[in-house]
Amino acid sequence: GAVVSQHPSWVICKSGTSVKIECRSLDFQATTMFWYRQFPKQSLMLMATSNEGSKATYEQGVEKDKFLINHASLTLSTLTVTSAHPEDSSFYICSAWTGDQPQHFGDGTRLSIL
Amino acid sequence: KQEVTQIPAALSVPEGENLVLNCSFTDSAIYNLQWFRQDPGKGLTSLLLIQSSQREQTSGRLNASLDKSSGRSTLYIAASQPGDSATYLCAVPISGGYNKLIFGAGTRLAVHP
Numbered sequence A: 001g002a003v004v005s006q007h008p009s010w011v012i013c014k015s016g017t018s019v020k021i022e023c024r025s026l027d028f029q030a031t032t033m034f035w036y037r038q039f040p041k042q043s044l045m046l047m048a049t050s051n052e053g054s055k056a057t058y059e060q061g062v063e064k065d066k067f068l069i070n071h072a073s074l075t076l077s078t079l080t081v082t083s084a085h086p087e088d089s090s091f092y093i094c095s096a097w098t099g100d101q102p103q104h105f106g107d108g109t110r111l112s113i114l
Numbered sequence B: 001k002q003e004v005t006q007i008p009a010a011l012s013v014p015e016g017e018n019l020v021l022n023c024s025f026t027d028s029a030i031y032n033l034q035w036f037r038q039d040p041g042k043g044l045t046s047l048l049l050i051q052s053s054q055r056e057q058t059s060g061r062l063n064a065s066l067d068k069s070s071g072r073s074t075l076y077i078a079a080s081q082p083g084d085s086a087t088y089l090c091a092v093p094i095s096g097g098y099n100k101l102i103f104g105a106g107t108r109l110a111v112h113p
Helices: none
Strands: A004-007 A010-013 A019-025 A032-038 A045-051 A067-073 A076-081 A090-097 A109-113 B004-007 B010-014 B019-025 B032-038 B044-051 B056-059 B062-067 B072-077 B086-093 B101-103 B107-112
Touching: A004 A090, A010 A019, A019 A032, A019 A090, A019 A109, A032 A067, A032 A076, A045 A067, A045 B101, A076 A090, B004 B086, B010 B019, B019 B032, B019 B086, B019 B107, B032 B062, B032 B072, B044 B056, B044 B062, B044 B072, B072 B086
Parallel strands: A010 A109, B010 B107
Antiparallel strands: A004 A019, A019 A076, A032 A045, A032 A090, A067 A076, A090 A109, B004 B019, B019 B072, B032 B044, B032 B086, B056 B062, B062 B072, B086 B101, B086 B107
16 A cells, blocks of 8 residues: 555756656555755755645755646646756655655656756 | 764674664753654665654664654664664754754674674
């Protein structure tokens, strides 16, 4: 149980493109979903927190207009990287939280912007 | 502000050795501490969760201890195997928080036959 599916697992696209990443909790309802970013050989950094039906809250230094988060249901959150540039290339990981620990993590999405 | 440090950054050992990975955090007022495993290019697998009221947790060959007062946790891996090769991350909630996690940079472990 407690499976989080993240899609796509890998995406390569041209600079200026917008990319959408989905995070789904398959067998449970998530009160909250978190989005993390991980640069090579660095640790995970929390980008934003999304709660179903309300606006996401972003961590300091994360551009909310660049990284659009939608949490339309208790099982789905999406992260859209708008007008992506090479510096946005990273590994993005979501996690889903039921209100009880621990968080359940997806397998991540590797984003490469050419 | 909570900060998490992991030592060593990398470790290479022969199979069968017992290992200790270290994690330290600056704000001792934590609700819990978690240890995760991350394989290359993959997401995170939760290994052990220690509540603030607990001193240690065990799962198979893994044992994690927590000393809140000193801001330290250790992950002990007994009889290491090549399949244990991965990056091990520890994480604690942000200062004053419960569900937002702050991660250490991890220890990259390589166990060779």
